[in-house]
Amino acid sequence: MQRIGVIGAGAWGTALAMAAARAGRDVVLQARETEVVEAVNNRHENSLFLPGIPLDPAIRATGSLSEAADADALLLVTPAQHLRAACRALRSDLKPGVPVIICAKGIEIETGSLMSEAAGAELGDQPLAVLSGPTFAAEVARGLPTAVTLAIADSEQGQALLTALGGRTFRPYLSDDLVGAQVGGAVKNVLAIACGIVHGRNLGDNARAALITRGLAEIARLGARLGARAETLMGLSGLGDLTLTCSSLQSRNMSLGAALGQGRSLDDVLGERRSVAEGVFTARAVTRLAADKGVDMPLCQAVDAVLNHGADLDDIIDALMTRPFKAETV
């Protein structure tokens, strides 16, 4: 696996291109924005999505999907709600047997599908993998130590991917639980918005710890219903990512929540950002999915009510805290 294609040159696609380049691979990075193609190729910087971080000059950017798809492995790094369309656009360019690694975190609003379900529906027999974990893009791009889960059914292909992408500062752990590797990464973005609200409203560290813990119970309930293994949810892609994203204002989701907690409106906050805050979409998607599957997820539901249904923040917090007392079970 010498040639790696990366679809999507936001912060995360660019950081993963750096990880692959550090591992000695030839990397082609596909960007939608011509200014990103120009900046990566000529100035070795993604000035739009990852400004101020020098990129390996060997990374080649292109606007062409088929050029990037001409690879031994393909990383799919679009925002979650655009992943299906990217798969559709790529379908005719993919060589049979080339693994497609899903790096987006989210649940599709239209269908309630996990990313692997959306990609599988569009790509048929193409082997799919999931890469997820506690990973701020800027830290990976800078070469700070990071560990992730890489889930794939075929262990031989998995081993090849570990070698192709892993290195001294980027350590992938192999799993065969694709569902488990996606549930934590999707739901933690919703919970990070809740933790941001707690931060912005000065509700204290106790409340944040309670949110993380009871949020993990929601992840565990949904994961069990979708067929995830409990140990995956306790790993890097579950507890690991939940802890990271709920503890740092580096997180776009947590910082968005903090702004809401301070009284700003969602439209206002989104209006001044170019980057994606997946939790805004996943809140809606996961609330519907949980209702469909009969899974109790009051924290995610509360975030959805605030973001997407105009609920009053203080009323929602009060409603959560005054629910009937219960046993501490998952």
Ligand SMILES: NC(=O)c1ccc[n+]([C@@H]2O[C@H](COP(=O)([O-])OP(=O)(O)OC[C@H]3O[C@@H](n4cnc5c(N)ncnc54)[C@H](O)[C@@H]3O)[C@@H](O)[C@H]2O)c1
């Ligand atoms: N940034 C991180 O630290 C990080 C880490 C791990 C996972 N992720 C996940 O990676 C995915 C991509 O996030 P990011 O941080 O690279 O994005 P970003 O916020 O840095 O950039 C936005 C991306 O969305 C793309 N985009 C905008 N409109 C689009 C459209 N209509 N169709 C297709 N693409 C469109 C842009 O081209 C750009 O690549 C998300 O699911 C995110 O949760 C991000």
Ligand SMILES: O=P(O)(O)OC[C@H](O)CO
């Ligand atoms: O900045 P966020 O909130 O999108 O989080 C980025 C990564 O998913 C953290 O693992």
